[in-house]
Each structure stands twice: as structure tokens, then as C-alpha cells.
Amino acid sequence: MNEVQKDQLLDEVQNLWDNRSRFVTITCVDLVDEFDLIYSFDHNMELVNFRVKADKDRPFISISGIYAASFLVENEIQDQFGLKFENLEPDFKGFLLLSQDGPRTPMLRKVGERGKQEDVV
Amino acid sequence: MSFRTIIPFGPQHPVFPEPIQLKLAVEDEKVVEAIPGLGYVHRGLEKGAELNDYVKNIYLAERVCGICSFIHSWTYCSCIETLLQVEVPPRAEFLRLVFSELSRVHSHLLWLGLYADAFGFESLFMQCWRVRERSLDMQEAGGGGRVILSTCTIGGMRKDLDEDMRRAFIKEVAEIRRDFQQIMTPFFEDYSIKKRTVGIGVLTKEDAQSLGAVGPVLRASGVAGDTRLLGYGPYREVDFEPVVEAGGDCHSRGKVRVREVLRALDLITQALERLPEGEIKTNFRGKLNGEVFQRMEQPRGEMLYYVKAGSNRSLDRFRIRTPTFANIPPLLKMLPGCDLADVPVIVLSIDPCISCAER
Amino acid sequence: MQMLATVLNNLFKRPVTREYPYRYREPFRSSKGRLVLDMRECIMCTACEKRCPAGAFEIKRKEGLFKFDPYSCVVCGACVEACPKKCLDVDSDWRKPVGEMRTEIWHIEPPAKVKSPAGAETP
Numbered sequence: 001m002n003e004v005q006k007d008q009l010l011d012e013v014q015n016l017w018d019n020r021s022r023f024v025t026i027t028c029v030d031l032v033d034e035f036d037l038i039y040s041f042d043h044n045m046e047l048v049n050f051r052v053k054a055d056k057d058r059p060f061i062s063i064s065g066i067y068a069a070s071f072l073v074e075n076e077i078q079d080q081f082g083l084k085f086e087n088l089e090p091d092f093k094g095f096l097l098l099s100q101d102g103p104r105t106p107m108l109r110k111v112g113e114r115g116k117q118e119d120v121v
Numbered sequence: 122m123s124f125r126t127i128i129p130f131g132p133q134h135p136v137f138p139e140p141i142q143l144k145l146a147v148e149d150e151k152v153v154e155a156i157p158g159l160g161y162v163h164r165g166l167e168k169g170a171e172l173n174d175y176v177k178n179i180y181l182a183e184r185v186c187g188i189c190s191f192i193h194s195w196t197y198c199s200c201i202e203t204l205l206q207v208e209v210p211p212r213a214e215f216l217r218l219v220f221s222e223l224s225r226v227h228s229h230l231l232w233l234g235l236y237a238d239a240f241g242f243e244s245l246f247m248q249c250w251r252v253r254e255r256s257l258d259m260q261e262a263g264g265g266g267r268v269i270l271s272t273c274t275i276g277g278m279r280k281d282l283d284e285d286m287r288r289a290f291i292k293e294v295a296e297i298r299r300d301f302q303q304i305m306t307p308f309f310e311d312y313s314i315k316k317r318t319v320g321i322g323v324l325t326k327e328d329a330q331s332l333g334a335v336g337p338v339l340r341a342s343g344v345a346g347d348t349r350l351l352g353y354g355p356y357r358e359v360d361f362e363p364v365v366e367a368g369g370d371c372h373s374r375g376k377v378r379v380r381e382v383l384r385a386l387d388l389i390t391q392a393l394e395r396l397p398e399g400e401i402k403t404n405f406r407g408k409l410n411g412e413v414f415q416r417m418e419q420p421r422g423e424m425l426y427y428v429k430a431g432s433n434r435s436l437d438r439f440r441i442r443t444p445t446f447a448n449i450p451p452l453l454k455m456l457p458g459c460d461l462a463d464v465p466v467i468v469l470s471i472d473p474c475i476s477c478a479e480r
Numbered sequence: 481m482q483m484l485a486t487v488l489n490n491l492f493k494r495p496v497t498r499e500y501p502y503r504y505r506e507p508f509r510s511s512k513g514r515l516v517l518d519m520r521e522c523i524m525c526t527a528c529e530k531r532c533p534a535g536a537f538e539i540k541r542k543e544g545l546f547k548f549d550p551y552s553c554v555v556c557g558a559c560v561e562a563c564p565k566k567c568l569d570v571d572s573d574w575r576k577p578v579g580e581m582r583t584e585i586w587h588i589e590p591p592a593k594v595k596s597p598a599g600a601e602t603p
Contacts, residue, residue, distance in 0.1 A: 069450035
């Protein structure tokens with residue numbers, strides 16, 4: 001899987017838009033000290049994946065200006081991992097899936113949550 | 122002089138089997154904007170899967186959706202099989218195809234019934250569900266449960282079809298086809314159905330591609346996008362051609378699904394007729410390693426699983442992108458400009474499965 | 481006119497639905513209705529507890545306590561495959577409605593030396 005730098009992300013996505021790829025999804029993986037965002041696109045029935053590293057405390061770039069369909073999944077990541085996206089339209093402020101009185105950022109890894117099985121370093 | 126009013130559509134509404142809210146901004150009966158409100162059935166299955174043993178996750182994956190549960194377990198098992206590098210015996214692969222196409226038949230028949238109900242054709246709704254009952258009986262006879270079969274496991278299948286059952290299945294499929302052909306003509310030709318659906322909720326080919334529509338919604342807009350064309354499992358060995366309609370409106374989406382029922386019945390017969398002999402399960406050993414993306418075609422469209430192996434029999438990340446989640450942005454595109462009375466039919470035409478979308 | 485055959489069929493055929501409590505459909509032979517336990521052979525190996533995705537079993541080997549909650553069981557059959565003594569079986573008949581949900585509890589004399597059966601770790 002290719003790795004793309006954060007500042008080249010929009011160019012890369014624009015290229016995919018230009019060759020008429022279909023947006024599939026963004027997958028966020030918590031690597032404890034940073035996030036791994038895996039962008040998936042479908043180009044002529046072939047899955048195009050690339051990975052972008054995101055810092056945990058800084059807002060990330062939204063691609064919803066290019067692929068409007070990405071707003072849903074970016075809102076979901078914002079809910080589950082607490083990773084903010086800039087220029088997200090519409091922005092649910094972290095309440096797309098979660099309710100106002102529910103838990104925040106449930107998908108973040110916590111130390112020792114799997115009991116004795118595994119501890120996050 | 123037109124007022125702008127916001128009408129909350131849902132979460133409880135007669136056409137919705139499941140809760141989703143759409144805030145419709147309405148000007149004089151015309152919808153101008155729609156904002157979705159999700160989160161009514163969010164269960165945190167992705168997190169649950171990370172805390173579980175990976176073998177137990179088969180049963181969890183099956184319960185993401187009650188309608189297309191078999192394909193969920195198949196996709197999950199095939200992810201794990203890729204990570205463990207297990208070869209699945211051909212007989213098991215064909216059995217998986219049979220059950221996944223059966224679930225497509227029953228899902229589409231369920232949807233056609235609900236769709237008929239949405240535009241007020243109640244007797245057609247009952248006819249569709251009567252035919253559907255036969256496919257559920259097949260699932261129960263062959264797999265042991267009406268919708269949640271629990272037959273798919275890592276390395277193969279847990280239940281075999283014996284020779285009598287195989288013959289009975291072929292006969293039953295022919296009968297379902299005969300019954301369905303008797304009731305399907307109204308979906309193509311009936312005057313009042315056409316009045317309610319033709320030209321309603323149009324999604325152009327360009328919009329369908331750029332908004333990432335999947336499944337019948339994409340195919341009704343004239344794009345031959347079907348993940349089964351990738352030839353996973355036994356799909357490379359059977360004759361298969363995706364169903365495509367050009368209209369892009371609700372009528373076309375209905376027609377795609379009617380024709381897909383027939384196509385799925387055809388695939389079941391093909392698979393049962395050339396069901397290979399042999400084992401149905403291989404044993405496996407080893408450690409999970411690496412990460413994998415797997416796409417499969419649900420009744421509602423393309424589904425994507427991402428599985429990243431963790432240490433010690435658990436998963437680091439388990440991500441499901443379900444078809445309804447991808448079909449919500451196209452839905453928001455279809456709604457503006459339509460009449461308020463057409464909203465139920467349009468919303469239903471993407472076959473919303475909210476439990477899938479929120480997981 | 482296209483519906484004519486269906487209309488006539490529906491007029492002259494028996495109804496497709498059943499009056500359920502009075503007329504009962506026999507379950508299919510392979511249908512998964514409920515889990516039946518035969519505790520005579522049980523060796524308290526806890527293979528079923530390890531495999532159960534729903535957490536329906538609770539086994540305390542030292543005290544000889546075996547608890548099974550039939551109402552959290554999802555009848556997947558994973559324990560049936562795991563059981564080395566074949567004490568568990570899936571019956572095709574469904575569980576009848578009850579007024580009160582009860583956990584089934586057995587007290588079993590724990591075997592002197594408990595051996596972990598082969599294959600209890602891998603599915």
C-alpha cells in the first residue's frame with residue numbers, strides 16, 4: 001500500500017477524481033501515537049488504497065470539497081476517534097452516531113482494555 | 122410566497138423498517154434540502170470485534186444485519202482465510218454461493234414487498250412475502266436458521282447438503298421462479314406503479330459515480346458496477362452478468378431488483394447443478410498476520426471489510442463499510458426537488474438498512 | 481389482467497398462513513432450535529465456555545458448578561463441535577415461551593484430574 005504525505009493528499013484525490021474513480025471509504029486505525037487513515041477508491045473495479053498518517057491532536061484535511069460523499073465517513077471518524085476535520089460540510093461536531101449524553105471517542109485504544117491479553121504500549 | 126419549513130421525517134415512520142431521521146427543508150410541498158440524522162441503532166460492533174477472539178467474531182459479523190447476514194459471515198471468513206492463508210475446498214465455496222444468493226433472493230423479495238407497500242399496493246406486498254417465505258424455508262432446511270444461519274466458518278462450511286436436499290433445492294428454486302414470474306409483471310408494466318415511480322428520484326450516471334453509489338442504485342443508473350464481477354469465490358466459474366438499467370429513477374431501481382431475483386435463482390441452480398464433491402472444511406493453524414481488504418456484493422451493494430490482525434488472537438482493527446452507508450449521499454442528492462409525498466418511495470428505493478449503516 | 485392467474489389461485493387455494501398456536505408446523509430436521517444438555521458425561525473441560533460467542537456458559541471447575549443461560553444462547557452450535565464428550569446437542573424444536581427466564585444450573589462432581597482435551601484451543 002502506498003503512503004501519501006498529508007500535503008499531497010488533496011492532489012492525489014484530485015487525480016483520482018479526474019480519472020473518474022468512485023469513492024469507497026476511509027478507514028481510520030489507531031496506532032496509539034498517531035492515526036493511520038486508509039483511503040480507498042474504486043477505479044474500474046480495482047481497489048486503489050493509500051495510507052496517510054495523521055497527528056492525533058491536529059485537525060486533518062477533509063476531502064469533502066472534492067468527493068462530497070466523504071462527509072459521512074469523515075463525520076464518523078470524528079465521532080469515533082475524535083480526529084477533527086477542517087472544512088467539513090455538513091459537520092455534525094461529533095454527534096453523527098453518538099448521542100449528546102453518550103460516551104465520546106469510543107474507538108480510541110486504551111491501555112489494558114483487553115484485560116491480560118494485550119497491553120497497548 | 123413560499124415558506125421554508127423543516128419537517129422531521131422519521132425516526133419512526135410507517136415506511137421505515139429501521140430508524141433514521143431525515144430533516145427535510147420544504148418549500149410548498151417541494152423538498153429543497155435533506156439532512157440525515159443517524160445514530161439510533163449504533164451498537165459499536167466494530168469496537169466489540171476488537172475485544173473479542175477472532176473466531177467468535179464470525180457470529181458478531183453475522184449479526185451486523187439481519188437480512189444479509191450470510192454474506193457478512195462469508196466476507197469475514199474470507200478475510201481471515203486470506204490472513205491465515207487457508208485454502209477453502211471448492212464444495213464449500215459453492216455452498217457459500219448458494220446461501221449467499223438465497224439471501225439475496227429473500228432480501229430483494231422483502232424489499233419489493235416493502236416497496237409495493239410504500240406506494241400503497243398492499244396485495245402485491247403480501248404476494249412478494251409469500252414467495253419469500255419459501256426461500257426462508259430453504260434456508261432453514263439447509264442452514265438451520267431462517268435468517269441467521271451460522272453455517273459459514275473459517276476454512277469452509279459447517280453443514281453439508283446431502284444429495285436429496287440438493288435435488289429438493291433445485292426443484293424448490295424452479296418453483297420459486299415460477300411463483301415469482303407470476304407476480305413480477307406489475308413491477309414492470311402496471312400503470313399506477315409507473316405513475317408513482319417513473320421519473321421520481323432520478324440519479325444520473327455521473328452523480329451515481331461521483332457520489333459513490335453502490336449496488337442496485339448504481340446499476341439502475343446505467344453503470345455495470347457489481348463486485349461479483351471481481352470473481353471472488355466461485356463467481357469466476359459460473360455464468361454471471363450484472364443487471365443494468367438505464368433510467369436512474371425509482372422504477373429502474375425496482376426493475377433491477379426484480380431481475381436480480383431471477384438472476385440469483387439462476388446462479389443457485391447453476392451452483393447446485395455443478396456442486397463439486399469433496400470436503401467442506403479444512404482445518405487451519407497459524408497466526409493472524411497482516412491486513413486485508415475484502416469486497417463482496419451484498420443484496421444492497423458493495424461491502425468492504427478491512428481486517429488488521431493484532432497480536433494474540435484478537436484484531437487490531439475491524440472495519441465494515443456497508444452498502445447503505447455509501448448510498449446515503451446519493452439519497453441526499455435524489456431528494457431535493459421532489460414532492461413531499463414521493464419521499465417515502467425515494468427513501469425506500471435505496472433499500473435502507475440502518476442497522477448495517479451504523480453497526 | 482396479468483394478475484388474473486394469481487387472483488384465481490388465491491381465491492381457490494388454502495391460505496398460506498397458519499393459525500399458529502392451534503396448528504403447529506413441524507420443524508425441519510436440521511433446523512437449529514435449542515441447545516439440549518446431557519450432563520452425565522460432562523468432564524468440566526470448559527471447552528464450551530471458551531467457544532461460546534454469547535457467554536451463555538459459566539463453569540466453576542473447583543466448585544463443580546455448571547451454569548447455562550438458555551436465554552443468552554444464540555444456538556450457533558459452536559459448543560456442540562467443541563465438546564469432547566458429545567454432551568451437547570442442538571434440537572430442531574424451538575424453545576417454548578415461558579413466564580420466567582431461568583438459568584439452568586448443575587452441580588457436578590469435578591473429576592480428579594482435569595485434562596484439557598485436544599483441540600480445545602483451536603476451533
